[in-house]
Amino acid sequence: MKVLLLAGSGEARKLAELLANEPSTEAIASLSGATREPGKLPLQTRVGGFAGAEGFRKWVVEHGITAVIDATHPFAHRISKRTAEICASLNIPYLQVLRPEWRPGAGDNWIFIDHEEDASAYIPDAKTVFLATGRQTLDRFSGLVGRRLICRQIDPPDRPFPFEGGDFLVGRPPFSVSDELNLFRELKVDWLIVKNAGGDRSRTKLDAARELGIPVLMINRPPQPDGTTVRTPEEALSWLRALS
Known part of the structure; x- marks a missing residue:
């Protein structure tokens, strides 16, 4: 299995560590380049955009990606929407790792x-x-x-x-x-x-x-794409194993 991890969140960093130790799985991480000196991930990592939707589609096909895990920031909604749509069109399993929203408690204004x-x-x-x-x-x-x-x-x-x-x-x-x-x-x-x-x-x-x-x-968060969503890196790894 060859997995593309769209990174950029703390969950992505933890998931990269899990994927680096996952047998029979080859994973590539992708960072948008929004941060000039991001921390190094324990996976092969590409930095920068894909030159739009068609560029992303072409890259995924050429690199033989068989699953995509989207662990970008919850406000990277354009990237998430584009990724989900292209994965659906290519019949590639897509998963979004989306941490829970904050909720106000006693004393919050x-x-x-x-x-x-x-x-x-x-x-x-x-x-x-x-x-x-x-x-x-x-x-x-x-x-x-x-x-x-x-x-x-x-x-x-x-x-x-x-x-x-x-x-x-x-x-x-x-x-x-x-x-x-x-x-x-x-x-x-x-x-x-x-x-x-x-x-x-x-x-x-x-x-x-x-x-x-x-x-x-x-x-408030923007609308998220339709598709399977989990909250934690561990749940994402379980999803990936179930595909095998």
Whole structure:
């Protein structure tokens, strides 16, 4: 069996470790290249896009892929949708590894929105806003002019902040709750904006916001493709073994 692992999440890293030790399975990992220096995976790894849907289809066929496991970020929905559709057309088994969404608990003050552009309707002028949403969708927050914006990203910025009133903050996870508490206090954060990515490791910013009484704008996940979904790398490995 020859497996393509679409990586980019913590679950993908764990699954790569499992696949590297799986007998009779050859696995290739694929990273989009969004992070400049991603951690090395214990599998043969390609980095970069496939040049669109037809490029992906051609690559899968030419490399004799017999199953695809999609363990990309929950907000990489365009990649997931394209992959599911092409796998269906080629009759290649497709599985999505999708961690559970975050849910608010006692003491949380969350407002759910569907789009980044909706944020300006909730956050008053002159507030300090911490964007834990990455750089790829930063332009969508241009309506927040008049607020102080701080966008955290893994890589050093390669361009100026795209609109007035914003600054980049470079930081590589994981961050502890204590780290986030100290940071939010130092920056005097009034609002936190987060994509509902789920996961325990990245939840610390939400725990810190709850402790400090900071309201959160939580961006809902986009629709996911139809198909088989599991939550953990171990479940993905069980699915793969059942195909044999």
